[in-house]
Amino acid sequence: MLIGPGATDAELRQAVAARAGRLATGEAVPAIAEELIPYVDKVALHAYKVLDSDVELLKAAGYSEDEIFEVTVAAALGSALERLESGLRALGSEG
Numbered sequence: 775m776l777i778g779p780g781a782t783d784a785e786l787r788q789a790v791a792a793r794a795g796r797l798a799t800g801e802a803v804p805a806i807a808e809e810l811i812p813y814v815d816k817v818a819l820h821a822y823k824v825l826d827s828d829v830e831l832l833k834a835a836g837y838s839e840d841e842i843f844e845v846t847v848a849a850a851l852g853s854a855l856e857r858l859e860s861g862l863r864a865l866g867s868e869g
Contacts, residue, residue, distance in 0.1 A: 775847060781840035790845055791852030794818035798856060809835045810845060817849035 776787045789804040796803045797818050806814065813828055832842050 775844075775851060780844050781838060782844045787844055787848040790814050790848040791855070794849040794852035795856035797853070798860075814845065814849045817846055818853040821850065821853075 776791055777784045780787065786806065789806050790810070793803040793806055793814055794817065797815060809832065813824075813832055816824055816828060829842055832845075833839070837845070
């Protein structure tokens, strides 16, 4: 999902996933397009708060539904992987 062909560039998907994963850790986050930051951060930290209006803002900025979908999945995946790794560290079995 993070590499290979898609509606978005693989580098963007990887940066989104890395940003989403690092938000909760306080580590430096990769730069992504300014208009994506609020959306990616919301998906990563408070996915239940994402509204249709958040998606509409990205559409208004020129992103297609496929691009928004890929950014959403990358952010969710990056956040989930960090939570998994954090849980494994807490159990003493680094992943």
